[in-house]
Structures are given as structure tokens and as C-alpha cells.
Amino acid sequence: MKQIVFAMTILYATLLSADIERGKKVYEANCAQCHSIRMTGGLGRDFNLVSYTRTKEEIVDYIESPDRQYRKFGYNANAMPTLPLTGDEMDDVADFIDSLQPFKKWMVKKGS
Numbered sequence: 001m002k003q004i005v006f007a008m009t010i011l012y013a014t015l016l017s018a019d020i021e022r023g024k025k026v027y028e029a030n031c032a033q034c035h036s037i038r039m040t041g042g043l044g045r046d047f048n049l050v051s052y053t054r055t056k057e058e059i060v061d062y063i064e065s066p067d068r069q070y071r072k073f074g075y076n077a078n079a080m081p082t083l084p085l086t087g088d089e090m091d092d093v094a095d096f097i098d099s100l101q102p103f104k105k106w107m108v109k110k111g112s
């Protein structure tokens with residue numbers, strides 16, 4: 001039993017890291033012109049901040065339809081285009097953003 005749990009954990013970690021790698025490529029091709037990952041600024045928020053403050057589900061929601069989500073996310077206007085990504089690409093880029101701040105799991109988020 002222990003071996004099975006161990007094997008599943010390794011498998012899950014391997015699959016997740018493949019998603020993160022693919023998500024990084026999606027990021028570089030579609031998001032990097034507006035969102036930095038080294039706090040260098042840009043039109044949209046740096047993804048390190050997004051990693052701390054948003055869940056993966058929220059990130060996917062935003063990519064799917066920024067024009068419908070922007071008020072809920074606290075913006076007065078929407079400058080982010082709706083990008084023609086597949087569902088898998090959205091999931092992968094959300095995994096990549098989520099992976100930028102691995103220690104956040106140990107922090108208590110406001111309101112949780």
C-alpha cells in the first residue's frame with residue numbers, strides 16, 4: 001500500500017511539473033508582453049502577486065473572459081484581450097502561475 005501511495009505521489013508530481021513546463025511556454029508566448037514574473041512591471045499585474053492572491057480557478061476564469069470578470073476582480077476597466085487559448089493551455093498556464101510562489105501554502109490568506 002505504501003509503495004502505491006509513493007508511486008502515485010511521484011506520478012502526480014511528474015505530471016504536474018510537465019503541466020508547469022507547458023504553462024511556462026504558454027506564458028512566454030501569450031502573457032509575457034503584459035505580465036512580468038520578475039517584478040519588472042508591465043500593463044498587467046506581476047504573476048508573483050497573482051500567485052499569492054488568486055486560486056487556479058480564478059486565474060482560468062479570468063483568462064476565459066476578462067471582459068466579464070474585471071469588475072469582480074476589482075478593476076474599473078478591461079484592457080486584457082480574450083486570448084484564443086485551449087482549455088488545456090489555460091489550465092497549464094494557471095499551474096505555472098500557481099507554482100511561482102510555492103511557500104504560500106504555509107501562509108494564512110486573508111479571509112480564510
Ligand code: HEC
Binds near residue numbers: 043044
Ligand atoms: C495586452 C496585455 C495583456 C496580455 C497579453 C495578457 N494580460 Fe492579463 N491582464 C492585463 C491587464 C491590463 C489586466 C488588468 C485587468 C484588465 O485590464 O482586464 C490583466 C489582468 C489579468 C489577471 C487578473 C489579475 C489579478 O489578480 O487581478 C489575470 C489572472 C491575468 N491577467 C492573466 C493573464 C494570462 C494568464 C495571460 C496569458 C495567457 C494574460 N493575462 C495576458 C493585460 C494582459
